[in-house]
């Protein structure tokens with residue numbers, strides 16, 4: 001059985017307390033707002049993508065539980081310097097990490113530090129907290145608007 | 151005499167279990183209470199012995215089912231001290247009761263420029279139906295604010311009531327704050343300007359005696375599932391004179407006396423408002439819950455819950471970083487709070503793994519959250535079966551959460 005310690009790992013507690021890349025980004029090329037009406041988590045992500053489709057800078061603002069804040073913080077770290085192509089692969093990998101039951105098919109090492117969020121698998125009511133930022137980011141890249149996880 | 155809590159608790163089979171290897175501590179009673187064996191058995195026995203449709207059969211089962219359904223109505227009448235069973239309309243719950251009033255009474259009575267007054271601490275179910283009504287009629291929704299303690303700003307009530315006020319909607323016992331509102335005084339002032347009053351009693355019925363005649367309220371709504379009864383059944387009480395004038399809310403079987411394609415004559419009260427096959431087993435379970443409550447002493451239940459709430463409040467104030475949301479002088483059953491540096495949803499998950507069931511969220515009262523500047527709170531809510539052991543478990547789990555987030 002998964003224990004609380006698998007969910008609230010030190011990395012998560014730390015990123016929640018000290019979120020990286022937190023705050024507004026001036027002149028973003030893409031941005032989007034994400035909202036989870038069920039628990040009131042609210043995120044805004046900002047991106048600066050260069051003409052090579054590479055994420056030059058990424059920041060986020062918002063409020064939410066430790067899982068959603070840490071997930072957003074870890075996501076921004078993971079995305080900086082990546083191409084949009086790479087974002088899509090990470091999005092899929094992350095989604096699989098947090099939703100797949102049983103063995104994770106994707107290679108957790110590809111996800112790097114993001115793998116610490118794998119613990120939410122055992123807490124179904126919290127999966128949306130971890131994925132909100134990723135859906136918001138996807139929306140920012142594909143179109144601008146409000147992402148919802150319900 | 152004081153409540154024999156152990157004996158009460160022993161009547162709730164669901165409480166005798168472990169979750170994640172921990173004793174279940176159920177402190178989410180404002181969302182729904184658990185059901186005593188008497189209620190579970192009444193429903194089971196109905197399905198095993200008496201099940202049939204009501205008001206339409208000539209056979210023995212149908213007569214028994216009808217008698218049991220109508221006996222339940224009489225029990226609800228007694229619970230609320232209504233004058234007559236004609237004033238007791240079975241509905242799905244508080245939400246449907248309020249929607250019934252908004253759509254039937256409201257659509258018939260409200261005109262552009264009229265006003266509906268509600269309070270800042272209402273549950274969404276006592277906000278949204280009125281907003282929908284205002285949109286359709288051009289009436290205006292006004293709001294009586296609350297103070298920092300979570301009490302209504304009663305001194306502002308006179309200035310919000312005027313001859314345009316047609317209805318006042320107020321919660322008897324707030325699910326988000328635990329505040330017990332001075333509904334009798336509100337009703338007196340509202341009636342003085344000719345307004346009708348709907349009291350949302352979803353939370354109240356399990357925790358205090360209700361007397362609609364003494365209150366002189368025009369409408370009273372409550373749900374069985376928050377007072378040890380089943381889900382899917384509740385009651386709208388309304389004064390007979392009002393129900394008489396109100397058009398039906400839904401059309402169908404049971405609510406008619408005579409139907410031709412030219413004309414339909416509606417049934418008498420309360421059946422005019424009960425279209426279709428009702429929740430028969432639910433009503434019977436509701437009746438069983440009322441009988442069960444009557445077998446206890448409401449004064450003793452209230453005293454027990456009040457002692458527990460005071461003890462919980464005292465311990466809460468000793469916990470560094472804990473902020474109470476709702477400290478009304480007259481308060482019952484609800485301890486709503488936030489913890490510095492820990493989001494309510496994280497607390498909810500951590501407490502859950504300790505076996506402690508609480509609610510984390512906006513409690514369907516987003517305006518209350520906005521008023522106190524929090525996205526959500528943690529809410530522990532008490533019932534007759536909660537013990538000091540439950541409070542121990544709650545506070546132990548909170549300390550564990552603090553350590554985890556330190």
Ligand SMILES: Cc1ncc(COP(=O)(O)O)c(C=O)c1O
Nearest residue numbers: 243244245273275325350352373
């Ligand atoms: C104060 C209050 N009003 C209304 C409701 C709605 O009751 P129901 O969901 O049973 O219709 C609730 C239930 O949460 C409540 O606490």
